[in-house]
Amino acid sequence: MFRNEMKLEFPSKSVNESFARVVVAAFASQLDPTLEELSDVKTAVSEAVTNAIIHGYEDTEGIVTLRCKIEDNKLVIEVEDNGKGIENVELARQPLYTSRPELERSGMGFTVMETFMDSVEVHSEPGKGTKVIMTKTFKSA
Amino acid sequence: MQLKFNVEEGCLIVEMHGELDHHSAEGARIKIDNKIEELGINKLIFDFSGVNFMDSSGIGVIIGRYKKLKDYDGKVAVVNLKPQIKRYLN
Numbered sequence: 001m002f003r004n005e006m007k008l009e010f011p012s013k014s015v016n017e018s019f020a021r022v023v024v025a026a027f028a029s030q031l032d033p034t035l036e037e038l039s040d041v042k043t044a045v046s047e048a049v050t051n052a053i054i055h056g057y058e059d060t061e062g063i064v065t066l067r068c069k070i071e072d073n074k075l076v077i078e079v080e081d082n083g084k085g086i087e088n089v090e091l092a093r094q095p096l097y098t099s100r101p102e103l104e105r106s107g108m109g110f111t112v113m114e115t116f117m118d119s120v121e122v123h124s125e126p127g128k129g130t131k132v133i134m135t136k137t138f139k140s141a
Numbered sequence: 142m143q144l145k146f147n148v149e150e151g152c153l154i155v156e157m158h159g160e161l162d163h164h165s166a167e168g169a170r171i172k173i174d175n176k177i178e179e180l181g182i183n184k185l186i187f188d189f190s191g192v193n194f195m196d197s198s199g200i201g202v203i204i205g206r207y208k209k210l211k212d213y214d215g216k217v218a219v220v221n222l223k224p225q226i227k228r229y230l231n
Contacts, residue, residue, distance in 0.1 A: 014163055035225075
C-alpha cells in the first residue's frame with residue numbers, strides 16, 4: 001500500500017483558511033485528482049477550518065492542526081482545534097443550524113463537508129476541542 | 142477579494158473577483174452594504190464570473206443581502222457562476 005502523510009499547524013486567523021485549503025490541494029495533487037475532486041476537497045477543508053476558527057476558538061486565538069494521510073487512492077483529512085467544543089454534535093450537523101446567527105452564517109458547513117467528501121466524523125468534547133475526520137477516495141488515481 | 146460596482150437601470154451590479162470564504166466575506170459584505178445604502182438601491186446582481194472558489198460563507202453573503210433587500214421589496218440575483226460553484230448552490 002502506498003502511504004504518505006503531512007501535518008500543519010497554524011494560528012486560528014481567518015487569513016489561514018485559504019492557506020490551509022491550498023496546502024491540502026497541493027498534497028492531494030499526487031493522487032492525480034480531477035479538478036472537480038480537488039475543488040470538493042478544498043471546499044470541505046475550508047468549511048472545517050472556518051468552523052475551528054469561528055466556533056472552536058470564537059474570538060480567541062489558538063492553534064489549528066491539520067493532518068493529511070494518503071492510503072493508496074484514499075485521502076484522510078483531520079482538522080483539530082483545542083477550543084470550546086460542541087455541546088450537541090447531532091444538532092450542529094443539521095442543515096441550516098448555526099450557533100452564531102449574528103455572524104450571518106449559512107449553517108451549511110457540515111452539510112457541505114458531507115456532500116463533498118465520502119465520510120465525515122466529528123469527535124468533540126465541550127471545553128476540550130473538536131476533531132473532524134473526513135475521507136475521500138479519488139476515482140482517477 | 143476585489144469588487145467592482147456598476148449601476149444599470151436602477152440595479153446595482155457587483156462584479157466579484159477572487160475567492161469568497163469566511164475571511165474575504167467580511168470585507169465584501171461591508172463594502173456591498175455601504176454601496177446599497179449610499180445609492181439607496183433595492184436591486185442587486187452578484188456577478189460571479191471572477192469567483193473561482195466559494196464556500197458556505199459565500200452563501201451567507203448572498204442570503205444576507207437577500208434578507209436585507211427583501212425588507213425594501215428588493216431583489217437579488219446571482220449570475221455567471223462557474224460550474225463548480227453552481228454545483229454547490231444546487
